[in-house]
Amino acid sequence: MERTMDSQLDELKRLILVMGGHVERALNEATNALMARNVESFALVHDIEKKINEGHIAVDNACLSVLAKQGPVAKDLRLILSIVKINTDLERMGDQCVNIAYTGKDYCGRKPLQHLDDINKMSNVVRVMVKESLDCFVRGDVDLAKKILMMDDEVDGLKNKVFKDQLNHMKTASTDVEASLDLILVARNLERLGDHATNIAEDVIFAFTGKDVRHGGKYT
DSSP: OOOOOHHHHHHHHHHHHHHHHHHHHHHHHHHHHHHHHGGGGHHHHHHHHHHHHHHHHHHHHHHHHHHOOOOOOOOHHHHHHHHHHHHHHHHHHHHHHHHHHHHHHHHHTSOOOOOOHHHHHHHHEEEEEHHHHHHHHTTTTOOOOOOOOHHHHHHHHHHHHHHHHHHHHHHHGGHHHHHHHHHHHHHHHHHHHHHHHHHHHHHHHHHHHHOOOGGOOOOO
């Protein structure tokens, strides 16, 4: 016989997946619009963020309801607490997508630079991280979560390269300073999106193993 708790946990997972789908779409719209210099598409990111914010409130309320009414045991409690944290990370991811949309719109109003390869690589890696962080949550796939943690280093390396390249470019092309700063801001927001995906992976490990791998903690 299925526990009432099981059906409620399934509903929490469903709500998180819906919210995660909105985040994936917002990230895709923001980065695709930047690469294509399609200013009109940035407006879609703002529309999607409204749905993310609505989902944020819905998940928090649903989690509070389960905690108040069901008295979950340790394993269930770990999952619910992880869902609360994942919910927060997804909402912040939506904010980062909006930041990219704002900055991207500014960038598209300037003379284009020839330095978008690393931004494109970053966006592709981060998209994979976001998708797989949600996949590992749904499946309880701890091995996939560990792979996501390792991908964060690649994103950090690309962000550092964008920063270095743009700073060097600004030294020789003063007219491109604003455009270079735009790309630095985009890279910073992509890095933060990767950080949030990493947080989700860490929460998955905690939810399904009880091990806390934050701040250098080891999973064995």
